[in-house]
Amino acid sequence: MTKSADRASGGEEVGPQSGLLLRRALPGLDVAAAVMLSAFMVAVSAEARVVQPEARPMTALGAALLVLSGSALAARRVAPLLSFSLAVGAAAAFLGMRFAGWPVYLGAFAGLGVLVSQVSRARVWVPLAVVGGGAIAVATGPPEGWHLGRMLAVAGVWTVVTVVAARWAHTRRRLAEQEAEARVVRERLRIARELHDVLSHSLASISLQAGVGLHLVDRQPEQAREALRGIRQISTDGLAVPGVIGSAAYRVVQEGLTNVMRHAGNGVHARVRLRDVGDWLEIDVTDDGVAPSRSVGPPGHGLRGMAERVSAVGGEMRAGAETGAGFALHARLPLGGAA
Structure with missing residues (x-):
């Protein structure tokens, strides 16, 4: 499977993930x-x-x-x-x-x-x-x-094997779901830690500005208004500090390529495209694979966790099968000027 990553000015190779x-x-x-x-x-x-x-x-x-x-x-x-x-x-x-x-x-x-x-x-x-x-x-x-006895014996063995296999499959699926849910929880905790690490300074500034605004709101309303403007600017800038956006962008690309390698099959080409569009960073991960099972049912835990990460920084994400063949993941992340 060949993978390439393109920016507006050129491209670079993205290597496969050994874990898959x-x-x-x-x-x-x-x-x-x-x-x-x-x-x-x-x-x-x-x-x-x-x-x-x-x-x-x-x-x-x-x-x-x-x-x-x-x-x-x-x-x-x-x-x-x-x-x-x-x-x-x-x-x-x-x-x-x-x-x-x-x-x-x-x-x-x-x-x-x-x-x-x-x-x-x-x-x-x-x-x-x-x-x-x-x-x-x-x-x-x-x-x-x-041979009635032989037929009943075969039917009995078939029934026993069916029941045992069904119980085993049910247990396996339940464990897989529990592990997937645990991964989502770990992803949420990782998002929270990253937001805390990067935004701690901004939050401290917001708290300070809010205290000033509360102190001046009655006696000097104009200065209180300036404090509120400062809070808005700090919070806006905080949602687009490079550490959070960079980490989110990396995770989007990682999850997109992981999805390709897990479900698209061999001999498939994948493309990663990143573009600056106004105040947004747009990311597209597409492939030309044919995998009907990827187009039905709810999204997997990986994509749901990624959508939560993108939403946490004020972005948007969608993913689904393309018309005819292939799969596409699109995400928008706010940059410095995002409101």
């Missing part, structure tokens, strides 16, 4: 796991007919179904519903055609794990899990002589 290398490597790990699972199922199933002489001999079609069931794992992050459907559908077809081999169940249960762990809405994954489990159980018993 693992996230970028995860899709590759998914592909490797899918390949190994497919190879294992094909290799073991080819020998399984020795103990299942009544089963259908392994053919190219049977091997293709095993490969399809195992390779579906590679799409578990980008298309979990498709991954589940392919894994379970291919496994059910393999069993229904009476091919030999127990490893096919690994592909089916891997698809179930993808569904439960990657799809958070119960009204979506529960019906699919029930249908998938029913398909695998029915396919286990041959039409010419239903």
Whole structure:
């Protein structure tokens, strides 16, 4: 993924953040796991007919179904519903055609794990899990002589795995939400500390001027009015001291690029543009990635925390999917002349 930062007068390179290398490597790990699972199922199933002489001999079609069931794992992050459907559908077809081999169940249960762990809405994954489990159980018993005990055993194991996986996924999501909320709280505390450090002198001056104004408001109203003007000027200047604005701008760019690296995928170009427009510093972070999941649902904790930081210094921020492709983050921060 290539990243560039442009100012009105030129540009400079912005390097990737090493903390996200693992996230970028995860899709590759998914592909490797899918390949190994497919190879294992094909290799073991080819020998399984020795103990299942009544089963259908392994053919190219049977091997293709095993490969399809195992390779579906590679799409578990980008298309979990498709991954589940392919894994379970291919496994059910393999069993229904009476091919030999127990490893096919690994592909089916891997698809179930993808569904439960990657799809958070119960009204979506529960019906699919029930249908998938029913398909695998029915396919286990041959039409010419239903093995009711075997079918019930498969359905029971499927149910147990579903419940365990659902509880694990729920716990994982809850912990992730708690950690995200803790990050937002830490960000708020960091904002407060920065504002305190930078604005402490301004606040002291405001307090002094307010005391003068209160003392003179009745006897010398003109001087009290001057004190109020001074308070207004000090507070205005305080919202645009370089330390606060510089820190906010840095965080906006950091969060924008982090969002790109987490969600936009590989081979995507990102651009950071900073411009002085009147009394405002405008920041745009855009990319040309295609990530439909980024355009739906509420913004993440990172973007919410960044919006709070920008708002705390008197700025504005918006973020969302662009028309067609890509994602854009735009922020405006007040400079010295901001009112």
